[in-house]
Amino acid sequence: MKEHTLETPHKRRSTRVKQRWNMQRNWTLHMMLVPAVLLALVFQYIPMGGIVIAFQDFKPYLGFSESTWVGWDNFRYLFLYPDVGQVIWNTLVIAFFKIIAGLFAPFLFAILLNEVRLTAFKRVSQTLVYLPHFLSWVILGGILLDILSPQGGMVNQLVVAFGGEPIFFLGDGTWFRITLILSDVWKEFGFGTIVFLASLSGINPALYEAAEVDGANRFKQTLHITIPALMPITIVLMTLSIGNILNAGFDQVFNLYNPLVYDKGDIIDTFVYRLGILNGKMSFATAVGLFKSVVATILIVISYRMAYKLANYRVF
Amino acid sequence: MYYKTKGYRIFSIANYTFLGILSILCILPIIHILAVSFSSMAPASSNLVTFWPIGFTTDAYVKTFGNSNFINSLIVSLKRTVIATIIGMVIMLITAFPLSKEDISFKGRSLYTWFFVFTILFSGGLIPSYILIQKLGLMNTIWALILPGALSVWNVILMMNFFRGLPKELEEAAYLDGAGHIKTLILVYVPLSLPAIATLSLFTMVYQWNSWFDGMIYMSDIKNYPLASLLQTIIVQQDLSKINVDPSMLENISQRTVRAAQIFIGALPILMVYPFLQRFFVKGIVIGAVKE
Numbered sequence: 001m002k003e004h005t006l007e008t009p010h011k012r013r014s015t016r017v018k019q020r021w022n023m024q025r026n027w028t029l030h031m032m033l034v035p036a037v038l039l040a041l042v043f044q045y046i047p048m049g050g051i052v053i054a055f056q057d058f059k060p061y062l063g064f065s066e067s068t069w070v071g072w073d074n075f076r077y078l079f080l081y082p083d084v085g086q087v088i089w090n091t092l093v094i095a096f097f098k099i100i101a102g103l104f105a106p107f108l109f110a111i112l113l114n115e116v117r118l119t120a121f122k123r124v125s126q127t128l129v130y131l132p133h134f135l136s137w138v139i140l141g142g143i144l145l146d147i148l149s150p151q152g153g154m155v156n157q158l159v160v161a162f163g164g165e166p167i168f169f170l171g172d173g174t175w176f177r178i179t180l181i182l183s184d185v186w187k188e189f190g191f192g193t194i195v196f197l198a199s200l201s202g203i204n205p206a207l208y209e210a211a212e213v214d215g216a217n218r219f220k221q222t223l224h225i226t227i228p229a230l231m232p233i234t235i236v237l238m239t240l241s242i243g244n245i246l247n248a249g250f251d252q253v254f255n256l257y258n259p260l261v262y263d264k265g266d267i268i269d270t271f272v273y274r275l276g277i278l279n280g281k282m283s284f285a286t287a288v289g290l291f292k293s294v295v296a297t298i299l300i301v302i303s304y305r306m307a308y309k310l311a312n313y314r315v316f
Numbered sequence: 317m318y319y320k321t322k323g324y325r326i327f328s329i330a331n332y333t334f335l336g337i338l339s340i341l342c343i344l345p346i347i348h349i350l351a352v353s354f355s356s357m358a359p360a361s362s363n364l365v366t367f368w369p370i371g372f373t374t375d376a377y378v379k380t381f382g383n384s385n386f387i388n389s390l391i392v393s394l395k396r397t398v399i400a401t402i403i404g405m406v407i408m409l410i411t412a413f414p415l416s417k418e419d420i421s422f423k424g425r426s427l428y429t430w431f432f433v434f435t436i437l438f439s440g441g442l443i444p445s446y447i448l449i450q451k452l453g454l455m456n457t458i459w460a461l462i463l464p465g466a467l468s469v470w471n472v473i474l475m476m477n478f479f480r481g482l483p484k485e486l487e488e489a490a491y492l493d494g495a496g497h498i499k500t501l502i503l504v505y506v507p508l509s510l511p512a513i514a515t516l517s518l519f520t521m522v523y524q525w526n527s528w529f530d531g532m533i534y535m536s537d538i539k540n541y542p543l544a545s546l547l548q549t550i551i552v553q554q555d556l557s558k559i560n561v562d563p564s565m566l567e568n569i570s571q572r573t574v575r576a577a578q579i580f581i582g583a584l585p586i587l588m589v590y591p592f593l594q595r596f597f598v599k600g601i602v603i604g605a606v607k608e
Contacts, residue, residue, distance in 0.1 A: 028497040029414035029422050036411040036432070039467040043448070044435040050444025060447070109338075115331055117319070127594060128339040131346075134586050134593065136526035138544050142551040142579040143345045146352070146572070152363035154348055186342065218324050251529070255552050269442075276443045277533060289441035297438045 054287040074287035083271070084288070091267040094248040097181045099241045105185050106192030107234065111226060113193065114200050115218075129190030137187075141255030144183055145170070170256055173264030180252060180265070187252075195237070196230055203229045232311045239307040243300035246292050268292050346583070353377070353576035360573045376577035385538055385546060386578070392458065392531075393543040397524040400462045404520050405513060407467055412475035413501045432469045449534055460534040461527070461542065471516050478512045479505060518593045525585055547582050551575050 054074055056067040078084055109129070116122045132140065147154040148169040156166040169179045203225065211221045250269035257265045268288065276285025307313040319328070347367050352360050356371035364370055380386055411432075419425050439445075445464065454460040482505065490500040506513070531545030538546070549555050 026422055029417065030424070032410040032414050032497070032501075033428055035407055036467050036472070037428070039407070039463070040432060040435055040469075042452075043445070043464045043467075044439065047440025047444035047448050048438065050440050050447060053444065053447075060450075109335075112331055112335055115328065116335065121332065121336075125335055125339040129342045130594065131343060131587075131590060134522050134526075134590060135583055136528060136544055138526070138528045138548045138552060139579055139583045142547065142575065142582075143349050145552065146576065146579075147345050147348060154345075154363075154366070157363065190342065217321065218319070218327075254529075255548065272442055277446065282443050282447070286441060286443045289443065293438060293441055300437055 051286060051290050053283050054290045056283055058283040058286075060282070070283075074284050075291065077284060078287055078291060081284075083266070086263065087266050087268055087271045090264060091246055091248045094177060094180055094253075094265075094267060095245050097177075098184050098249065099238075099244065101181055101185050102188055102192060103234065103237060103241070105189040106196055107230065109189060110193040110196035110200060110230075111222065113197065114226065126190070126193075129193075131190070132187045133191035135187075137249075137251040137255045140183065140187060141252075144179070144256060148179065170258065171260045173261050176257070176261040176265045180249070180256065183256075184249065184252060195233055199230055199233045200226065236307050236311045236313045239303050239310060242303040242306075243296060245299065246296050349576045349579050353573055353580050355573060357571060357573055360576075361571070376571070376573040377581075379571075379574050380577045380581065385541075386543075388539050389541050389543040389546040390581075392540060393525060396458055396461050396542055397521050399458070400465065400524045401517050401520045403462060403466050404468060404471070405517050408471045408475050408516065409501065409506065409513070411467070411472045412479055413497070413505060415472065416476045416479035432467075432472065436469050446533060454534070456535055456537055456540050458540075461530050464530070465524075465527075468520070471520070474516065475509070475512065478509055482508055515593075518589055521589065522586055522593070543582055547578055551578060 050064075052064065053067070055069060055071060056064070057070050057073075058064070058067045113122060113125065116125070148156070150156055150166045150168045150171070155169070159165070159167055167175055169175045207225050208221055211225060216224065246268060248267040248269070250267070250273075253265060253267050253270050254273070257270065269292075272285045272289045272292075275281045275288070319325075344367070348365075351367050351369050352365050353376050354369035354372055354374065355365045356373045356375065359365055359370035414422060415425060415429055415432075417425055449455060449460050449464070454463070486504050486508070487500060490504045495503065526544055527542070528544035528548045531540075531542040532548060535541050535545065538549075541549070
């Protein structure tokens with residue numbers, strides 16, 4: 001008891017001191033966050049407030065307060081506007097094939113690269129295939145316009161050399177979609193292998209040794225050790241890509257498309273840009289963008305939860 | 317051993333050949349553009365050039381640098397890349413540091429985190445952001461290109477995870493020696509995270525150099541276009557109406573060799589930092605992705 005009374009004031013004082021000390025210290029921490037909070041408020045949260053114009057007939061000269069409110073009209077219009085259905089469909093098709101190709105190509109490349117025993121070869125190969133990832137679609141678009149040109153572009157020279165007719169890659173809807181998917185693979189498959197290679201390097205070599213002793217050849221080892229080892233990360237990537245199903249790649253499409261392929265190549269983002277910035281239909285464009293944003297956010301949240309449940313993967 | 321069997325040897329040869337061809341194929345288009353840019357006009361426009369210049373000349377580069385719009389844009393791009401990277405890194409560090417603290421020692425941490433993470437999940441979209449920049453009077457200023465992207469939440473998360481991987485004892489030692497948070501960050505955390513900071517600055521630089529869309533919508537005067545936006549306009553859209561040059565110049569700009577030279581110059585800074593990037597990025601990404 002005596003001990004207790006002796007100790008309490010001391011303890012209390014020490015916690016109080018600690019608290020004040022913490023407050024003073026944390027004050028600096030709060031201050032450090034001020035610039036970021038301001039930036040996020042101004043450039044992220046205020047535009048979120050700006051989505052009210054999706055419910056208005058917004059006229060820039062009238063401003064937010066004077067423009068007339070139209071309720072859900074813009075969204076009703078969204079489902080009546082003739083092009084919207086096609087645009088959403090284009091987005092889904094292009095994004096779907098990009099996701100599949102963008103998973104499969106790095107997967108395969110990583111497995112093949114894993115069989116390479118010459119370190120120098122491996123390193124040079126990686127250096128070359130990672131490079132396009134760092135170039136922008138403006139640069140790559142400029143290059144593609146040149147090499148895919150039907151008037152003697154390098155690729156069409158090759159097509160003609162093999163006895164084919166020159167293909168108008170960027171002027172024909174179906175070829176345009178194929179070009180989008182292949183050129184996306186060109187840009188991203190190398191970079192995509194990094195995560196697979198990381199998983200491959202984590203495989204316990206004892207597994208291979210045991211398989212070797214049991215008489216399994218390399219193909220069987222790949223089938224029963226390597227591929228199963230890559231499954232968890234593949235499942236995670238696949239799940240997370242659900243959130244991207246409405247992102248068909250604005251930069252790429254915008255730098256490659258032209259009015260000839262609007263019917264099969266126009267995606268939500270490019271549609272919103274043309275409608276809102278070029279044609280000045282700001283309210284309708286915002287409504288379309290908001291529709292996309294809401295669906296995408298829901299999908300991202302679902303996909304992250306799924307990735308957590310399926311593979312115990314956490315981003316944060 | 318498996319790699320001594322005949323079957324595996326055959327596979328190995330096929331594999332090396334396939335990977336070799338595939339790797340070269342990835343950069344072949346870039347080599348082609350480089351070859352075209354150094355060729356003389358006639359062979360280039362009759363599509364004779366493949367991977368080696370025909371009639372070597374630096375004419376296209378001379379013409380490119382003779383265009384004042386191009387020089388202007390180059391300067392805008394350099395300015396924006398340098399300023400945005402510096403600001404971005406400072407903001408990243410001072411934001412990641414408090415967020416890397418434990419919830420118990422820094423109350424409000426998770427609230428802040430969610431405040432930032434929400435901006436990844438949901439955004440107001442193109443039109444409201446455009447109106448905002450207009451209302452703030454940032455149109456046609458370099459700040460329209462820098463400020464909206466000054467806070468990269470992804471970078472903050474990567475940096476935060478990196479900070480968390482540093483030994484707690486260092487921080488405690490610094491506090492016991494009487495250093496405040498700011499001193500601890502600058503004298504303990506930053507020196508220890510230099511490789512990570514270098515990686516993220518390189519990524520930021522690449523991102524800034526490559527950004528073209530903001531320049532295109534926020535700048536109405538071609539003088540303020542960063543290089544990527546200029547290239548987008550004159551090479552991809554082939555819209556020469558915005559460039560005020562005399563007709564003889566116009567012809568020069570639309571030549572195939574000059575277009576190739578412009579593309580190559582646009583890619584050059586990336587090609588130059590690429591070796592450094594490559595050394596860092598695999599490590600950097602792994603460091604950021606692994607927790608605990």
